[in-house]
Amino acid sequence: MAGHRTEDHPHGADRLCDAGDRVYSRAVRRGRVAREDAERVPCLLELALLHPDPDDMDWLVPTSPQEVMTRLLRGVYDEVTASHGRVGSAVAAVEWYAGLGGRVQASAASAEGAGAAIRVLDGLSRIQAAMDEATEACTTEVLTVQPGGIRREDELTEGLHRALALRGRGVRMRDLYTHVARHGQGLLNYLELMGDTVEARTLDEVIDRLILFDRTVAFIPANSDRTMALELRHPALVGYLLTVFERLWRLAIPLTAPLPDTGIEGISHREQSIAALLAEGHQDAVIAERLGISVRTCRAHIARLSETLGAASRTQLGVRIAQVGLDGPPRPAGPQVASVILPDRGSPTAR
Structure with missing residues (x-):
């Protein structure tokens, strides 16, 4: 990407540069664009106008113009009291994206519908933003699977604001951990803070990380270092993950109950x-x-x-x-x- 740094594209999502316009327009018309074609316009990825194709990471698919319009209007609404002048530019942006929307063919619209059910979140900032959005929309229940051993304080603190917000709205939470997590004081402090809002159980081993909001949207890792995630909204996929969680939950032991004795002297x-x-x-x-x-x-x-x-x-x-x-x-x-x-x-x- 030498010679095409982010500084070469100093603009926001309300209006693309010429290079970004060409690549994004081509992506909208064809339904996707090769990742290498977008390297010279990094602004498209940074503004989330393009995101990885869940079926082939070498390709990027466009965020629908309608979704871009919604994002723009929501952001402007939050800031309108501080800057009334931005309303005019937002209206112009809506008209511009609406014009692009007319170019989308029926096949591209179908592909976009499938993409909305499985969305690739590339980067920690996009993952956190999507998690915050799901937290705000959640009204009933959150189910999580937390693999690994003793949870570090920074890991627990990272999602504490979401947990407290959920507790404030009366949302119930069920968390699955490994038995080793029982020995972490940070987890015990967290559960004490959350009170009866959170119910925790443990198993010898669990699946990889899973977070389910209101049984309608799920988040799972998309790579080993967890810098990418999948946001799943397809009812069949979410239902499958829910079944997996419930079966593990029935096998798990409440955190307040002791682990069973092995029945063999000297073996833990x-x-x-x-x-x-x-x-x-x-x-x-x-x-x-x-x-x-x-x-x-x-x-x-x-x-x-x-x-x-x-x-x-x-x-x-x-x-x-x-x-x-x-x-x-x-x-x-x-x-x-x-x-x-x-x-x-x-x-x-x-x-």
């Missing part, structure tokens, strides 16, 4: 989860990521597990795990169905 609930993942053949790093702990902590648990089961090697550990019945997901406490004598231990324990 977390070590039982690690044993099950080891039995599936996962490496230490994968196990650590899925359970929300560090690799170092994971290996320390494996070492204690080996010592408890009297295993001298990883191969032998796998055999011991199968022998005592740790090669499946943690089971709720129930009646004793068998007795197992651990190596170098004299007392039988419930399997």
Whole structure:
């Protein structure tokens, strides 16, 4: 993008430069434009007039002129008391975008309709803006899945303004975390602040981050570093994610309830989860990521597990795990169905 920096396009969304006009007009007529064609007009991306095609990241699709008009008018409305002079320029912009709207063909309109159901949010600022907009529109319920381990204070503070706004309107919230999150004081402080507005439960492992507003719009990550997200409004997709959440919720343990005992002396609930993942053949790093702990902590648990089961090697550990019945997901406490004598231990324990 050398020679075509943002400074070369000093304008707002109310009127495009000549280069931006040509590229945006072509995108509206054809339904999309190659990302490389838009590199010389970065203003189109910065003003959200073009955004990534969810089906092919090498292409950009145009924001509909109608949506641009709505955005302009909403922004002008907020500032009209401070600057009445902007009303005239907004009216002119509406007429300009309305003229472009007449060029949209039926096929392009159909493609735009599909794009509205799946919108790619490129960059943290656009993600935050979309989340704030969904928060303002939310009236009933928010469901979230928060993967990873202990939540950092900055992560909790980042969305605190949205949570407080929701609480003020009586919106109910349900949050799913991993068991490791129970040990974070920041999370406990957050839940105490929110009171009975938020209900939290935990699992050994959860899916990637998910936020559902009023069962109509969902946000999920679109890349590994979470600098891109998908905003989903398609009823089938949102319904599917809602089903996934509800099934995980039924399996989860309330944060106020203790984790169940494994029923095997000397083996903690977390070590039982690690044993099950080891039995599936996962490496230490994968196990650590899925359970929300560090690799170092994971290996320390494996070492204690080996010592408890009297295993001298990883191969032998796998055999011991199968022998005592740790090669499946943690089971709720129930009646004793068998007795197992651990190596170098004299007392039988419930399997």
